[in-house]
Amino acid sequence: MAKASKSKSKSAPKKAPSLNAALKAVIDDLVAGNRILYNEDIVDGYGHISARDPRDPDRFLLSRARAPGLIVAGDIMEFGMDGEPVKDDGRPVYSERFIHSEIYRARPDVNAVVHSHSPTVVPFSVTDQPFLPIRAGFLYPEVPVFDTRDAAGWTDLLISNRALGRALAGKLGNNTVVLLRGHGNAVVGPSVRVAVYRAVYTEANAKLLLQAKLLGGPIKYLAPEEAAIMNATRAKVRPGHGSDRIWELLKSEAMGTSGKRRR
Numbered sequence: 001m002a003k004a005s006k007s008k009s010k011s012a013p014k015k016a017p018s019l020n021a022a023l024k025a026v027i028d029d030l031v032a033g034n035r036i037l038y039n040e041d042i043v044d045g046y047g048h049i050s051a052r053d054p055r056d057p058d059r060f061l062l063s064r065a066r067a068p069g070l071i072v073a074g075d076i077m078e079f080g081m082d083g084e085p086v087k088d089d090g091r092p093v094y095s096e097r098f099i100h101s102e103i104y105r106a107r108p109d110v111n112a113v114v115h116s117h118s119p120t121v122v123p124f125s126v127t128d129q130p131f132l133p134i135r136a137g138f139l140y141p142e143v144p145v146f147d148t149r150d151a152a153g154w155t156d157l158l159i160s161n162r163a164l165g166r167a168l169a170g171k172l173g174n175n176t177v178v179l180l181r182g183h184g185n186a187v188v189g190p191s192v193r194v195a196v197y198r199a200v201y202t203e204a205n206a207k208l209l210l211q212a213k214l215l216g217g218p219i220k221y222l223a224p225e226e227a228a229i230m231n232a233t234r235a236k237v238r239p240g241h242g243s244d245r246i247w248e249l250l251k252s253e254a255m256g257t258s259g260k261r262r263r
């Protein structure tokens, strides 16, 4: 017994299994993330979430074209930084996959991207009402609005080619959320779990903002100083706190294992 464990610790071919384990963990999170976003009404039949491939930073993982609420591990495909599948097996792919590829190209710090049409956020993309933080510190420094009309004139508003994806990534800059005029938003994060958390709280912030505006009068927004303190605390993902606590709850609800029935 002791001998076996000794030889085990000596040989170091642990890299491949750990990379495979990392890949499986990311795919599991992508499946759960899709279900959560659907369960929380952030996506409907449209919208998607991707993750940078833990084995190769120049690739990313994204489902075949399918409604998020139905996605299983076998749907996840691998894409290159040109936005095309690494292995084209004939399965349909999302037309807006260039949102993901171009953000990954522009932002090495980003490991997950959510694109949704989350409904309460959209009005802020078509009015002059700025999308400011009530309690979501990650909305600082700003939430820019990308307009396909400025980038490409008349279009169907979809980010369906590399040039539009690049223009969108440019508008996002170093921010966390970018709105797409009359369409939706893109949210980024260092992991699938954090990106899902941010997508959920982007919608929540829009609801709070709308309600505050209905009450009237000046709104006391989250100060940049407060946001900086929040962001510093939440940058460290701690078990039982912040995005970790929310992920555990929302996943159990989306997978039907919590005590609460949402639908």
Ligand SMILES: [Zn+2]
Pocket (backbone or CB within 6 Å): 046, 047, 096, 115, 116, 117, 158, 183, 184
């Ligand atoms: Zn879209």
